[in-house]
Amino acid sequence: xxxxxxxxxxxxxxxxxxxxxxxxxxxxxxxxxxxxxxxxxxxxxxxxxxxxxxxxxxxxxxxxxxxxxxxxxxxxxxxxxxxxxxxxxxxxxxxxxxxxxxxxxxxxxxxxxx
Amino acid sequence: xxxxxxxxxxxxxxxxxxxxxxxxxxxxxxxxxxxxxxxxxxxxxxxxxxxxxxxxxxxxxxxxxxxxxxxxxxxxxxxxxxxxxxxxxxxxxxxxxxxxxxxxxxxxxxxxxx
Numbered sequence: 363x364x365x366x367x368x369x370x371x372x373x374x375x376x377x378x379x380x381x382x383x384x385x386x387x388x389x390x391x392x393x394x395x396x397x398x399x400x401x402x403x404x405x406x407x408x409x410x411x412x413x414x415x416x417x418x419x420x421x422x423x424x425x426x427x428x429x430x431x432x433x434x435x436x437x438x439x440x441x442x443x444x445x446x447x448x449x450x451x452x453x454x455x456x457x458x459x460x461x462x463x464x465x466x467x468x469x470x471x472x473x474x475x476x
Numbered sequence: 477x478x479x480x481x482x483x484x485x486x487x488x489x490x491x492x493x494x495x496x497x498x499x500x501x502x503x504x505x506x507x508x509x510x511x512x513x514x515x516x517x518x519x520x521x522x523x524x525x526x527x528x529x530x531x532x533x534x535x536x537x538x539x540x541x542x543x544x545x546x547x548x549x550x551x552x553x554x555x556x557x558x559x560x561x562x563x564x565x566x567x568x569x570x571x572x573x574x575x576x577x578x579x580x581x582x583x584x585x586x587x588x589x590x
Contacts, residue, residue: 394575394576396578398581403583404583404584405480405482405566405581405582405583405584406566406568406581407581408578408579408580411576411578413575413576451519455575455576455579461507461509461524461526461531461570461572461573462507462570462571462572462574462575462576462577462578462579463507463509463521463524463532463579464509464521464568464579465521466518466519467518468516468517468518469518469519
């Protein structure tokens with residue numbers, strides 16, 4: 363079945379450092395790909411998405427490009443801030459069913475130090 | 477404000493109690509979902525509803541009983557739970573049949589079974 367694999371955390375960075383969180387997927391069809399973020403004590407919020415190969419999603423300085431050839435959707439940010447500290451989830455929806463249920467990775471905790 | 481509201485935010489219950497979690501959305505979505513988030517495990521999709529009909533039950537124990545009276549409301553009825561059922565329970569909703577559309581999440585109910 364479909365699955366998402368993302369890098370283990372925690373990832374600890376200093377403020378203004380470059381961030382990469384790796385995400386790869388396995389899917390039989392043509393999935394849409396998502397990054398969600400969860401701040402402490404909160405639910406998940408959509409950060410960005412891409413619906414087809416070579417699409418780039420971007421939001422709040424974060425970017426991820428849908429790479430079909432490597433089945434990847436790595437999250438990047440050029441300069442992280444303390445306020446970016448959260449858990450980041452990569453997810454896919456296969457789009458082949460009637461609903462858009464999401465399959466999630468395990469999440470990566472990001473801690474940004476001042 | 478995500479558009480998906482869950483109540484209560486926190487719940488402590490004994491193993492012999494019966495309680496219910498409530499989820500409400502006014503985003504015009506027709507698909508609703510229950511997810512379980514436990515420490516150090518991927519988000520687990522529990523149930524999927526599409527136009528009030530249950531379309532997926534991922535081998536969830538019968539002590540969890542979902543109810544979807546209309547497309548805007550979703551409940552999770554709990555009875556005779558076990559301590560290992562302690563987790564964050566997340567509700568989400570999305571459009572049906574529209575590939576690439578994202579799911580919107582509530583803030584979750586933190587459940588502790590004692």
